[in-house]
Amino acid sequence: MNSVVLSPTASSSAAPGRSTATLERWLTGPRFGGLPARHAGHAPPALSFEFFPPRTEALEQQLWACIRRLEPLAPRFVSVTYGAGGSTQARTHATVARIVAETSLTPAAHLTCVGATREEVDAVARGYWEAGVRHIVALRGDVPGGGAYEPHPGGYAYAADLVAGLKRVADFEISVAAYPETHPNAANPLADLDNLKRKLDAGATRAITNFFFDNSAFLRFLDLALAAGITAPIVPGIMPVTNFAQQAKFAAMSGVSVPDWLGHMFDGIADDLETRRMVAAVVAAEQVRLLQANGIDEFHFYTLNRSDLTYAIAHILGVRAKVASPTPA
Numbered sequence: 001m002n003s004v005v006l007s008p009t010a011s012s013s014a015a016p017g018r019s020t021a022t023l024e025r026w027l028t029g030p031r032f033g034g035l036p037a038r039h040a041g042h043a044p045p046a047l048s049f050e051f052f053p054p055r056t057e058a059l060e061q062q063l064w065a066c067i068r069r070l071e072p073l074a075p076r077f078v079s080v081t082y083g084a085g086g087s088t089q090a091r092t093h094a095t096v097a098r099i100v101a102e103t104s105l106t107p108a109a110h111l112t113c114v115g116a117t118r119e120e121v122d123a124v125a126r127g128y129w130e131a132g133v134r135h136i137v138a139l140r141g142d143v144p145g146g147g148a149y150e151p152h153p154g155g156y157a158y159a160a161d162l163v164a165g166l167k168r169v170a171d172f173e174i175s176v177a178a179y180p181e182t183h184p185n186a187a188n189p190l191a192d193l194d195n196l197k198r199k200l201d202a203g204a205t206r207a208i209t210n211f212f213f214d215n216s217a218f219l220r221f222l223d224l225a226l227a228a229g230i231t232a233p234i235v236p237g238i239m240p241v242t243n244f245a246q247q248a249k250f251a252a253m254s255g256v257s258v259p260d261w262l263g264h265m266f267d268g269i270a271d272d273l274e275t276r277r278m279v280a281a282v283v284a285a286e287q288v289r290l291l292q293a294n295g296i297d298e299f300h301f302y303t304l305n306r307s308d309l310t311y312a313i314a315h316i317l318g319v320r321a322k323v324a325s326p327t328p329a
């Protein structure tokens with residue numbers, strides 16, 4: 001510990017607005033603060049993992065290796081996406097049904113409004129309920145291949161309508177999407193927050209965010225949401241980035257800002273997968289540690305059906321595999 005004693009001269013030389021106490025802390029406190037260390041006694045955060053339904057036999061094997069590796073981390077739920085315009089309806093259903101039948105995991109099925117009547121969407125939801133699925137991630141969806149969104153004439157127009165419809169089908173647990181940097185179709189950030197509130201008022205109990213790299217945007221969004229009367233959990237969606245060029249394209253399409261430093265981190269390693277994966281782990285670990293230091297204790301991981309980065313980052317967050325206790329002799 002530094003033993004500097006402040007003289008009146010020292011305090012009066014402080015920059016305007018900076019108090020003596022701040023200056024004193026600066027001079028006498030530890031030089032390198034760092035993020036708070038997690039002790040073994042801290043409760044680990046609650047995690048959820050997102051998968052996409054596989055298109056080929058090889059991808060199916062990759063997905064199941066990923067599920068088996070992440071299963072012992074006992075996530076709160078795992079979710080399976082629904083392809084643009086419902087294009088993966090059968091594959092999403094098959095993946096979710098296999099998770100119910102063959103694992104200890106609790107699945108959540110994504111479901112969208114786009115390109116289907118209300119009756120068709122309700123029938124898919126009923127099929128999930130009958131298969132034992134109790135959690136739906138309710139989304140509007142996008143037009144397959146891009147283009148301006150138009151509600152289907154006989155369909156649910158927006159996610160808030162879908163949430164209300166699902167609640168009429170059965171008493172599902174429902175999660176919805178949120179956008180810390182505002183959805184690109186929203187008139188403005190406050191209109192987007194109103195929309196989030198409508199989805200929660202219609203019966204959703206959790207929001208999962210789109211991926212983001214600017215933690216301060218997420219933390220500001222939490223403040224705005226609270227000010228708008230939203231008290232449901234808003235869980236950050238974490239995307240470990242290994243393919244920077246592709247992720248930057250997705251970010252541009254969905255209004256997510258890509259800080260300069262992130263591009264710089266991946267500069268010059270486009271052909272070096274090993275280094276990219278290490279950089280990706282560091283970037284994502286820094287992101288979640290900073291969020292954890294700001295009191296966030298729930299995380300949703302976009303796994304892209306690969307377990308290694310998600311597993312390592314979960315470990316850094318303090319999550320450990322639940323090992324079955326040995327049977328007493």
Ligand SMILES: Cc1cc2nc3c(=O)[nH]c(=O)nc-3n(C[C@H](O)[C@H](O)[C@H](O)COP(=O)(O)OP(=O)(O)OC[C@H]3O[C@@H](n4cnc5c(N)ncnc54)[C@H](O)[C@@H]3O)c2cc1C
Pocket residue numbers: 080081082083084085110111112137138139140141142157158159160176177178183184185186187191192195199208209210211237
């Ligand atoms: C966690 C997460 C998971 C996702 N999973 C999938 C998936 O599995 N499959 C898939 O296809 N896509 C998925 N998406 C993408 C999502 O479908 C798109 O982002 C889509 O563009 C918006 O969906 P939403 O549910 O947020 O829409 P909504 O909440 O309906 O909002 C869409 C836009 O419309 C505006 N809006 C809402 N209501 C009205 C109204 N009445 N009048 C005018 N404007 C309105 C909102 O402000 C917003 O800008 C996911 C996104 C996230 C964040």
